[in-house]
Amino acid sequence: MQRILATLLCGALSGFSANPIYARSAHVKVQRIHTSVVKLDGVDMRVRWDPNLPQGQLDMRVDRLRAPSVAADYKAVHWRCTLSREAWRTWRCAGPISMPGHAAANFSVDFQPVGLDLELKQGESAIRLQRRSKTPELTEVELASLPVEWARAFIRQSWEDGQIDTGALNGKLSIRSPASGGLTVQGPLALTHAKLHTRDGGLIAENVSIDGRLNFERRNNTSLVSLSGTALGDMLVGTTFLSIQNTPGRFNISARSNPAGWHIPQFAWADGATLSATGHLDWTAKGAENLDVQFQSADARALRDRYLSGWLAPLGFTDVELTGGLNGRVWNHGAEAISYAIKLNDLNIRQPGERLDVAGLQGQIAISQSDPVESRLRWQHASLYGLQFGAGDLPFISRNGELSLRAPAAIPVFDGRLRFDTLLIRPPQATRSFGLQFSLGVENVDFGAFSQAIGLPAFRGRLNGTIPNAVYENDILTLDGGLNLDVFEGSVAFSALSIERPFGTAPTLVTDLDLDKLDLLRLTEVLGFGSISGKLSGQIHDLRLIAWSPVRFDSALYTVKVPGVKQRISQRAVQNISSVGGTAATSGLQAKALALFKDFGYSRIGIQCRLVNSVCLMSGLEGDARSGSGSNSFTILQGAGIPRLTVVGHNRRVDWPVLVERLKAVAEGDVKPVFEH
DSSP states (O other): OHHHHHHHHHHHHHHHHHOTTTOOEEEEEEEEEEOSSOEEEEEEEEEEOOTTSSEEEEEEEEEEEEEGGGTEEEEEEEEEEEEEEEETTEEEEEEEEEOTTSOOEEEEEEEETTEEEEEEEETTEEEEEEEETTEEEEEEEEEEEEEGGGGHHHHHHHOTTEEEEEEEEEEEEEEEOOTTSOEEEEEEEEEEEEEEEETTSSEEEEEEEEEEEEEEEEETTEEEEEEEEEEEEEEEETTEEEEEEEEEEEEEEEEEEETTEEEEEEEEEEETTTEEEEEEEEEETTEEEEEEEEEEESOGGGHIIIIIHHHHGGGTOTTOEEEEEEEEEEEOSTTSOOEEEEEEEEEEEEEGGGTEEEEEEEEEEEEOSSSOEEEEEEESEEEETTEEEOOEEEEEEEETTEEEESSOEEEEETTEEEEEEEEEEEOOBTTBOOEEEEEEEEEEEEHHHHHHHTTOOOOOSEEEEEEEEEEEETTEEEETTOEEEEETTEEEEEEEEEEESTTSSSOEEEEEEEEEEEEHHHHHTTTTSOOBOSEEEEEEEEEEEETTEEEEEEEEEEEEOOTTOOOEEEHHHHHHHHHHTSSOEEESSOHHHHTTOSEEEEEEEEEEEEEETTEEEEEOSTTOGGGOTTOSOEEEEEEOSSSOOEEEEOOSEEEHHHHHHHHHHHHHTOOOOOOOO
16 A cells, blocks of 8 residues: 555655646556555546645545455545645645445545555544555554444455444554465454344344454465453354353454364353353354363352353243352264263252252263263252152263163152153254153152142142153143042043143143042042032043133033942032032022031032133033023032932023132132022
8 A cells, every 4th residue: 555655646746846836736547556455446546736725635536446455345436635745755635535335434644754654534433554664564453443344344254154233343453464475463352332143043142342362364275363352242052042241251262264164273261150161163154063162160150141041941940040060061073963961069950939949969961972871960859839859869871862761760759759760851952952751650649748839738648640651842741641640539630731831931731631539528628618528520621721720621520429438518518519609509498407407418419610711601410400401500419318408500601700709719618508498
């Protein structure tokens, strides 16, 4: 540039210098000027200077201006400036410069015997270049609030797939471009408030600020880059979301270009006690290959917000709290899926509201893509939605990117145990999302303690059951073999059971539920419902819960006669059944006489409800004459013996919220029967 301007200015100004009184104008046209730094094609420069004025005017047009070393390529460049002579052989010209597609800026040149100073300024943004005659291969560049758009072409040379959308550059760089070839760029460089992405969307970053020192060298089509400093910002890489806010992390990275992309033989990241990592990788069009990273977190409290939110959010663990520490290694070979081994050091996992609490996690989790690798996970105690588990010890083996139990394992729970017959975990990788498959058994669990833990009354008895096969994938939990529970001396079977978003927003449960000969006395004695002896069967089919509230089901509950089992119902239970059945009545007995007895014999009890559009369509006993077509009445209870009691419902359509309120009133003991005389 210095030689170009020297040639042009000297040609145009020589007349002024030699004979300033008589020279008024000069016109220079040059077809092509090419140097190792810059190439100008179609140069047309005119100089006019009134001898009576201290300043002249320069008008310069360039058909095309190129600076390959910084990827600059501009067409139809027009610069008009005021030319002045500052001292002997020292000239200055400053004025607006314009290029199609770019905002107008001011451009100034100081041409001195010792060298050349240039400044391009637009508002607060400026780029200043300085070249000296003694060091023609060196250009000193100062960047001040320079929009990254100005350097986009230069950045694309080193990062072809990347796009920096916004941001500003500040720094002082020394650029050497010797005549023998090659290019080096060195100096402090800061990028602030940048927004960038790759073409394939594999990397998206916002609010990125990097303050570091750059060393860049390009020779023989090979580029070497080293950059060290601090970094802040949000970055999404695949499913990994990094949010480095407030306190920056320190980094150091070296890279060498190759035909496939970049070889990064060394990188290091230090984020206080939260995370430190070192490693190497190759970055190609396919992403990270030959990755090998060693990492350590001495204090895991900030891991969730700064590094793990992208992994935890799909699992519903956005508010999980981590304490303790961990370390490990992540690696792959070529482009194959990632293997890793993570050692846990007294790691604690807790979610508010007692949803999840795992304390004292120890051991190692290893995921192998090739040869089988064994690992073991232990904890001191755990709880899930109020269910308390004892110490656990799970032996694992990993192959083909999956983690499975080496042998069945049992976890203590409420004086019984939860037995995992199988457990298979598929960590997310590439396009595969997290998956889980297991089968388990519930053995001899204290049903009273269990029911209290989930907010139910303290029922008596022990709980046993099995889940033959459960699968969780794509945020849906499906129990292929259903869920079978032995409870209340009978059984409850869930079939076609699935839960969408079990850990997310508005979980949705769908299932069919069948009851077989449950002991009504066990069921009612702790509900404040009054006592009923006998056996209860029935079904709740097509059950659909959204956010754990029913929106649809078709139910029928009825008593079944079992030899040797009495069928008696207390007066209070009669009242409560009457209330649940709507405006109910008793018949066959005077109201005053009812009060004389504490309980009654019954032949059958049955109630049905089909919930549709928040309305419960109710009916009673199957085959009862009162419940015929067109009747708004239905029989809920048929008495037996003396006194003989019948409970009748008189409203088949009941708003679901109203029915829920009735059930609440039953639970609170605030109901009274209506007697039919």
